[in-house]
Amino acid sequence: xxxxxxxxxxxxxxxxxxxxxHPEGRKFTLIAAVATLxxxxxxxxxxxxxxxxLTIWVAAFFRDPIxxxxxxxxxxxxPADGLITMIVRVAAPPxxxxxxxxxxxxxxxxxxxxxxxINRSPIAGRIARVAYVPGKFLNADLDKAxxxxxxxxxxxxxxxxxxxxxTQIAGLVARRIxxxxxxxxxxxxxxxxxxxxxxxxxxxxxxxGTSPQVLLGQxxxxxxxxxxxxxxxxxxxxxSQ
Numbered sequence: 260x261x262x263x264x265x266x267x268x269x270x271x272x273x274x275x276x277x278x279x280x281h282p283e284g285r286k287f288t289l290i291a292a293v294a295t296l297x298x299x300x301x302x303x304x305x306x307x308x309x310x311x312x313l314t315i316w317v318a319a320f321f322r323d324p325i326x327x328x329x330x331x332x333x334x335x336x337x338p339a340d341g342l343i344t345m346i347v348r349v350a351a352p353p354x355x356x357x358x359x360x361x362x363x364x365x366x367x368x369x370x371x372x373x374x375x376x377i378n379r380s381p382i383a384g385r386i387a388r389v390a391y392v393p394g395k396f397l398n399a400d401l402d403k404a405x406x407x408x409x410x411x412x413x414x415x416x417x418x419x420x421x422x423x424x425x426t427q428i429a430g431l432v433a434r435r436i437x438x439x440x441x442x443x444x445x446x447x448x449x450x451x452x453x454x455x456x457x458x459x460x461x462x463x464x465x466x467x468g469t470s471p472q473v474l475l476g477q478x479x480x481x482x483x484x485x486x487x488x489x490x491x492x493x494x495x496x497x498x499s500q
Contacts, residue, residue, distance in 0.1 A: 381463055
């Protein structure tokens with residue numbers, strides 16, 4: 260019989276694990292849990308049971324699952340879980356215009372309150388710019404949210420000088436945008452860089468000559484879904500079923 264080489268078990272045996280709760284969300288989960296005990300213990304069993312559901316939702320909102328990121332420097336991976344709602348040609352945001360020139364393809368990822376809200380770096384490199392802009396809390400699905408809403412811009416620059424900009428945008432119920440990194444930090448592709456509470460959007464600016472490899476209506480997984488390959492200009496078509 261021919262000999263069959265067995266693959267490395269570490270590469271083939273992957274087990275599901277329950278996502279942990281990010282430290283930023285533990286205090287909110289604890290508050291909800293305490294309120295649940297108080298209500299259920301002496302006020303109202305009905306409201307207590309409702310708060311049980313709220314506690315589970317809060318813990319789920321701040322879940323922080325492990326993600327497996329492809330290690331190819333030419334790939335741009337999604338910085339957020341969510342739905343691709345817009346793909347448009349735009350100029351660079353004013354806050355990043357000094358470092359980004361020309362026109363870009365902006366891919367917008369809408370995060371509902373049921374999506375993971377940990378955001379990740381789309382490429383490996385150095386955090387060249389972090390710019391927070393106060394603003395409104397309009398529906399994050401609106402195009403003008405990119406200019407009117409509270410937002411935080413990031414610019415990640417590779418060793419060869421190629422840069423990718425992306426923006427955290429607050430939504431109707433989002434009331435805090437957080438960054439886990441600062442200017443000058445080195446990050447890996449798919450590394451956690453921030454979080455938005457509660458429901459929001461992330462815009463990614465693909466450089467000239469790089470076509471998006473995602474479609475409107477497609478769902479993305481932060482740190483895993485490939486949005487595009489730097490320098491690859493190939494149109495992608497598809498259909499919703």
